[in-house]
Amino acid sequence: MDMATKPSEPQVLEAKMKPNLDRLSKEGSSNAIDGLLYAMYQKLPTLTSKADGLQDVMAAAKAEKIDLNQTEDVKKIEDQTLKAFVGEVLKDHFYFVEENGRITVQPNMSYMLKNYEPYMTDSLKATIQFSEEEFEHPFYDAETQKFNLDIVAKRILLLEDNLKKYANTYYEETFKKSKEYYYQIYFGMNNEFLVDSKKFVLKEVIDHYQRTSKEYPQSQLSKDIHAYLGKLKLSHNQVTDDIQVFLTGIANVQTVDVVNDGSILKKGAK
Incomplete structure (x- = not known):
């Protein structure tokens, strides 16, 4: 030591x-x-x-x-x-x-x-x-400036499983922080790659949310997606300030920004 x-x-x-x-x-x-x-x-x-x-x-x-x-x-x-x-x-x-x-x-x-x-x-x-x-397996492609949401979702689901299996172990906090990070990626809390110029969530992203929620209905991720899609429906799929607050709540995180080259910029907690 x-x-x-x-x-x-x-x-x-x-x-x-x-x-x-x-x-x-x-x-x-x-x-x-x-x-x-x-x-x-x-x-x-x-x-x-x-x-x-x-x-x-x-x-x-x-x-x-x-x-x-x-x-x-x-x-x-x-x-x-x-x-x-x-x-x-x-x-x-x-x-x-x-x-x-x-x-x-x-x-x-x-x-x-x-x-x-x-x-x-x-x-x-x-x-x-x-x-x-x-x-x-990197999840970000700098050329297309897109995330592979399949990879991100699967990591979240794996982290959910690890948090159940290894609760109260030394590594529980590590899994929690990783899950928070991938939630930020998946729900677009730290990047502008999932929305258009007017902050409307891209159709391909909405479609991915719906598929993931349907495929893993018992997961916490599915429940959070369902709640998020309900909020988006009220705003016609536009990410408003109220929705940002909602996302911060379900992720319970200190936010970090992903910039155009895929690197990370840390920010203070909201």
Whole structure:
């Protein structure tokens, strides 16, 4: 725990942790793995910053058919700065992904599950699996400036299930915050992508709400959609100030804004 909070390099912490996991209880080993994840997330901003400064060099390497996620390809990289960076990323169990034309770094959740799943509590395993799904399947397309509402809805439903299964666990709050975030996306609370210039909800979005509500009638999401559609009917599908207040109520959130490039801007609670 001391090593995780300093913070320490993930590879150093893992070298200390790995041979000792069998000596711990399931709860203890799971907490140790969570400590490794914490160290990884502590390092992520530094790696992200480095990746931002190497975009052109990484793009050139990709153009030469170099797979930045393959250890055997590292030796093919001619730029020494990039070679050292790629080695550091892979050694600490991160990997490279391309999102909207930009190469960035993400924690390798598949590695964590493959190597440490037997030592995890079910709640930590569910948390990591959810993160893996988020990393592997982006829900925003910068070119079309559209959200994949199918992905967003399925994540909300999964989070509903996780909140039931893992209530009163350490990770309950994590699932709650994720659900709040995806509610904001799904109901357009933090973006302008679901409405037209006069704030009328797009027909394709209304159709999606109706399909989702019908397909999962017992879910809380379905109940909230039904209530929302009732409110919209009164305003002829225009998002008014009163409806914004209603949405804030069902999500119970501190809002964040999604801007045109799909990034997030935090705002104060309404």
